[in-house]
Amino acid sequence: MKKIAIDMMGSDNGPLVLLDACKSYLKDHEDVSFLLFGDEKILKEATSGIDRIEVRGTESIIPMEIKPLDFLRSKDSSMYQALAAVKSKEADAVVSAGSTGGFLTGATILLRNIPGVLRAGLCSPFPTKVKGKGTVILDVGANNYNTAEEVYQYAIMGRIYAKSVLGMEDPGTWVLSNGTEEGKGTDEVVGAYKLMKENASLNFKGNVEARNVLDGTHDVVVTPGYAGNIFLKSSEGMASMMNEMIKASFKRNLLTKIGYLFSSKGFKEMKTIMDYRRFGGAILLGINGVVVKAHGNSNEYAFYNAISVADTMIEKNIIDQIQQEFNHD
């Protein structure tokens, strides 16, 4: 029986939406149980009589912005306790839709890096224009600065993730840069290029420019965290801007509304392809534990998928795989 700790508090939509996801997941998976951390009264009431769910009452919620010392003082929070359950090996994984900063800080402090890993990186799968084909990108913002060697390590970890969770056979790796030629980019990018090129097992393909990352031909793309965060949010921003414009285009007048009736099937498929919720969230790779960060505004579908990512990561022994890779070096 796999046990997954869930931080039920701090999401935009409240604990009951997350709970619905947990309940659905239990129905579909007989080998999973949950340890829920959060408001005892709400959660006990809502879960009474359900098997494979245990509730642990907690007193506080980690705010959106928190300093490391303040996190350490927030032992009574749902997030702290959920992470601590992984540390004590009571749970095999932890999922949270709460504060990203708090979760990254807490995971790093409580669970620590896998020996040999210099810096954990936040790994986010992206939808691409090719239906069903994802791209794995890291670091998308756990760090402001990364050395060349850290970026190189992201390629090793990103490949393990792409193979195990996304089922890619021999994923190619790329470095995000501002030009495709070797030597383009910052020192860290140029350095990572050199290190990756020397490691034949990485299936290294070279630099990729930001405009081509999501064309469906790139499996794993690594980058220092600051640029990765700009990439993530620029892409999100443009996608949401265009989605709004598409809606406005159809809502313009009666004719355009009729147009929508005819063409809606095509646009629904587009929406499905672009739906980041399919991927369930981001994963902090390099930490001693399965640590999944769901979007703050996750609905049931998105949170279900975040749980599924955690489940798959346990199933495939991702942490062991990373440990072996780094002990081997």
Next chain:
Amino acid sequence: MKKIAIDMMGSDNGPLVLLDACKSYLKDHEDVSFLLFGDEKILKEATSGIDRIEVRGTESIIPMEIKPLDFLRSKDSSMYQALAAVKSKEADAVVSAGSTGGFLTGATILLRNIPGVLRAGLCSPFPTKVKGKGTVILDVGANNYNTAEEVYQYAIMGRIYAKSVLGMEDPGTWVLSNGTEEGKGTDEVVGAYKLMKENASLNFKGNVEARNVLDGTHDVVVTPGYAGNIFLKSSEGMASMMNEMIKASFKRNLLTKIGYLFSSKGFKEMKTIMDYRRFGGAILLGINGVVVKAHGNSNEYAFYNAISVADTMIEKNIIDQIQQEFNHD
């Protein structure tokens, strides 16, 4: 009579498309003349009998990638000669659709920075989701590294550009970062925040995250060049991906094609709003001269607009304005 030097070579679509833009521009503007650099035979033949166009034959074309020393050795190239015409004050501005790297290198070497300007920055106006409202962003990739003070200077220059060319009255300025709170981002970003905050004339508003830059409420956004380049290309990449998907959605079957007939008006407006060619290209700000880089794949419309940007920059004495601002300091 304003005289604009044009590098006619090295664009994706060949010199005749650029020439069409020049001819249209001459028709619409009686106070402009052109100095065209490129293939003498083609250009002389195509311009015979046209007033206010002078052709200067050149022998070579600057390749996409070129080192500074090689640029200096390419004196017989159209790009070198077009830049040299500004240096010698024979022309008031230069426009090129050729190699971006070559053009930035050449402009910096031949024309040099305005005294007091630490680093020139590539400034690109972006369309936003609000019709007719642009956002000015710099540096979008002239530099891999920028100090806090350089980023601060971009705000000064970006404001002059936004006021003079885009007609904004008192443009607000923002720093691109990975969070809105003061203190978020790399050291250069945090440093630029502090410097901008201290200068009341900048109408400084704080940090902006990449996902909100194009929401139509941000006038001037400054950033170190590497992150700016990732922003530019991520946004372009997502926009082109979604445009392809919109097309595919409408082309799916007969019904969706009928849907397009009804809703096409709305989508044409969206296309107009998103059309970056309206802005004509990017401007290297901080250089002793009006230096406009048109997109490599500019069509007549885009190149016409690039010329128009150069014309407006001459008209508004942007270089003098920047010089005064920096001498004043």
